[in-house]
Amino acid sequence: MKFKQSLLAGVAGLSMVASMALQAADTIKVGVLHSLSGTMAISETTLKDTVLMLVDQQNAKGGLLGKKLEAVVVDPASDWPLFAEKTRELLEKDKVDVIFGCWTSVSRKSVLPVIEELNGLMFYPVQYEGEESSKNIFYTGAAPNQQAIPAVDYLMNELGVKRWVLAGTDYVYPRTTNKILEAYLKSKGFTDEDIMINYTPFGHSDWQSIVSDIKKFGSAGKKTAVVSTINGDANVPFYKELGNQGISAEDIPVIAFSVGEEELSGIDTAPLVGHLAAWNYFESVDTDVNADFIKTWKAAMGPERVTNDPMEATYIGFNMWVKAVEKAGTTSVDKVSAALIGTETANLTGGTAKMLKNHHLTKPVLIGEIQDDGQFEVVWETDGLVPGDAWSDFLPGSKDIISDWTAPISCGNYNTVTKKCSGQNF
Template identity: 45%
Template sequence: MTHFITRRTLAAGAVLATALATSACGAKTDATSTGGTSAAGATSCVDTSGDSIKIGFLNSLSGTMAISETTVFKSLTMAANEINAAGGVLGKKLSIVSEDGASEPSVFAEKATKLIQKDCVAAVFGGWTSSSRKAMLPVFEGNNALLFYPVQYEGLEASKNIFYTGATTNQQIVPALEWLKNEKKITSIFLVGSDYVFPRTANAIIKQYAAANGIKVLGEEYQPLGSTNFGSVVDKVKTAGADAVFNTLNGDSNVAFFKEYKGKGLTADSMPVVSVSIAEEEVPGVGVDNLVGQYTAWNYYETIDTPVNKKFVADFKKANGPKAVTSDPMEAAYTSLYLWKGMVEKAKSFKVADVQAAAGGVSFDAPEGKVTVNGENHHIAKTALIGQIHDDGLIYTVWSSKGPIEPDPFLKGYPWWKGATG
């Protein structure tokens, strides 16, 4: 056997190898393709003649986001089964067309076009990353169709074709800051986040809030998405000695961050961390040991003690096994299907324009409590909850806002916010 590999080919190969690997892992969140927009497709082909009506579920069932979005798909499916068992919507059974967004914004746009134009669904439910939503937005606007988006996000957006059933910033981040200021009496804070749109926007908001409320921002650190290299970051956090840390890291980075945090002797008592991307689903992966006592900001926890939620949790465990947990985005997705049902029944029509006109004021007794659709910005009024992670891996409410907070995606009602400077 002979070897004809020169150093040059080897080096070329190495470069190619590196490129291949970076493209494989870099493609997961920040592609901003805007997919097939068709301005001509505004006439709807939704068939309302039969005894069933088609709706579309568009979640990533493969790729890096599958871990989170599969759970949303499961809770949507559960809501659809419940609605069908109770007689459907306007007497029609829901017929689900499911598509895989494959964790790729361009695929989301492409599949959304297919669901609208080819399958002629009455509404689409799904999406998770902001880049997937941004990619689908022109598709839904161009085709004048409806998307129900179930995840908390960075705000500063409102489309008449999208209903946002997760929290916007004034229902999650701002209440968390108010809690830190009023209950925890902090005077300084350290910001740690993954380097993409949500953490950058969230931190822009936090910095303006802090400046207006006399809280010192002692540091702001970003790591690339998926980074597991937190030695220097935690050193800086420790040296800065802030009263609290605001954590907008996403995904696996949380594991490395909290292991390093604990490893360097920092605890929830000495320097509490408030996280906005760790829910019940993520706790076992990060490790309960590393998280005990730390705080989260959401609008729903599995432990909410109401009959509606107890039934929701029990039903979900019955359908998906005793180890399944429920979390905020799943609950928001479940709620979104019922809200659509409410809108359609109020409008007595599946037509997009009728549903949009009927949307304002539609409410639902969700597992998180009562939620109401805002007809202006298509977000929903939700109650903000600060939770603490316990050693059973569940999150328990330690503080809640006084009733549901009206959504304000552009923070118009907050005098300290000056402009959308992402």
């Protein structure tokens, strides 16, 4: 009798395990790798919410390939090594089919070797410094030629700026971007004496002496601007100190690459009015598709929630992934990656985003002026879409390199002079 009961219990246990395995096989797992705590939570939490909303929307349409999508959320807590650990956890333990994640380049650099080792698939939705192209990452944020270079051109040509403060957080994105901008400015005839470069750590809060230095630098009788690659919550005391020292946008305009609607929400925007930001999307863009997106977002998350550029990049990446999975008929990374190239989907500014051979998108470039309600008024935009360039034309080691993940090149850093790929990916 005991043997029979034990046998029945064992069969029941096996049946439960089989049922759980079948249930897991009936879902497509979507990894969400964004900081929900620490210095970058101010920016990244919204992207987690965006992915969850998109997953819910896709499930309401019937899922994907006849299966429901299941979001698997982890918190790397603004801790760069932890991004790598959480990526390994998502791929090995949770068996996710795709990851939407990272904000800072240092977190992406931490993730990159793991996602390549385990042949994962990640969409990276934030502007970055370029100088990289991985077969396992699709870059839906702006490359430098889709944000930094046009921003400097705007300041130079429209505002007559002659002196430049390149201010950034001390990590790879600001340092590489400023290296590109410094080379670009010198190609335009500017000298070292007209370029001031400053870096501060993540979460920096004491801006008094730095802003004083900026004010002094801008008092030489030449129009001066700050090009800001300051990231995260350090932006709040930075702009506050500009106001404290009486520096207005008319005196020394700041054009930011990491300040959007989310960073402005809930803070006093009075010291920021008139300063600028360069993005590929603003909530204030007047299109039907954007109006629908904003309506859906606020209905899901609350009327006080705003939209921003990295959200649009997440939206584009998610929709492209869905299309590629449907085209490939599978979530296999290699097949979906191949299907992604050439995929097109609507952006939120009224145009179409296309995934290029270098795993970058076509994008419009917009310059927005901060308003007192925390929104941006678009004051300038490119005539058309700008194709993302993974490798800068202004750095000696990069100008001859292209990325092309299609045959026969299939390489992230192909040298057009030597006709050789100098590494597997970057």
